[in-house]
Amino acid sequence: MQPFRVLIVDDHTHAREGIREILEEYKDFIIVGEAKNGLEAFQLTKELMPDVILMDINMPVMNGMEATKRIKLQFPFVKIVIITVSDDITDLFDALKNGAQGYLLKNIQSETWIEHLKAFALDEVPMSKEIALQILKEFPQNQTKKDKNIPLSNRELEVLQLVAKGLSNRTISDSLYLSEHTVKSHLKNILSKLHLENRVQLTSYAYKQGLMDFE
Template sequence: MGTGTEPVRVLVVDDQELFRRGMTMLLGSEAGIEVVGEASNGVEGVELAKSAAPDVVLLDVRMPKQSGIEACVAIKETVPSAKIVMLTMSDEEADLYEAVKNGASGYLLKDSSIEEVAQGIRVVADGQSLISPSMAAKLIDEFKTMSKPDKVTGAALKLTERELDVLRLVAKGLSNRDVAQRLAISENTVKNHVRNMLEKLQLHSRMEAVMYAVREKIVELS
């Protein structure tokens, strides 16, 4: 998906017509990206995702009929392979947490440049996670206020040592390729470890795994 000669197929869902049309037009001129549809609310977005089977869906958080968070949940249920990027004016931590908890792989603010949005789409399509820098800072501040246990406990005990190694590196922002090089294993092996790790921890995305890793003191943020 999004590799080789195949473009990343993108669906744009936003209730502001000018923004949606503008984003569709600008993304259409970006290399390696193909916009396969646009929708004006969450309900339309879910239906279009079913028929268009996009690689990445751009969702606004606040929309009529169905919110972006609700649409995220519905799309992940009906098109599990689709990656979700929230593209929104909302810099509320609560919206970020809800998006991550419900399977979003990215969270970008609408003041991002088209280059940042396009790169975010490519990164997420490649299986990585992305948060706007200002939101990431808020996330880190929140992490630092969380109570942290002295050792790995609970669900994390289900993970193998190698899965814990992978989780620590993923939580530090390394890509699958970088993790593979660091651990001297193949990229496919890393992907398998990430998939198994998410299943064991009952998490939906790499981004949620990062939140979990910091909360459980599997990795510490300086």
């Protein structure tokens, strides 16, 4: 497998250096560029086409939220992972709604950090209960707009519901007696058919369409 091409975005020099030191220890990642703000990140994304962007939230010129939104609109295939010292669920949820794959806290151990980053790059991170609850708060059940014809097969609907419950690809494969490769293939097809970017948006869709129970 080719290493993931990474763009680091943070307005603090020491923070970028720290991230670079962590990544350089692992062959799974190669750093292709660094940016000091969201605008630079957007411009470098066009030039470098990274696989993954590590994006800080609070930056001058253009913050990480706006940069994430702009990049995902133009380059939906680029994975964006928010890096932050805060686990404020509201900020993180806003970033995820704008298309980010997930978030990493800056103060966790480097081994765990890399483990999680690799999972984000491979689309293997399950939904957290906190994010699922935040999705539920977004809309009352009686205000949802349901599609009459959901363009998914029965198996894809099963996978979607299990994703919305917060299950990992491995757990889904065990539950449905499928290989992880097949689960990933279903997940890719579901995202494509529904024109969605990540598990957060899939979970939101599942609740809006009445495919999950409101508890």
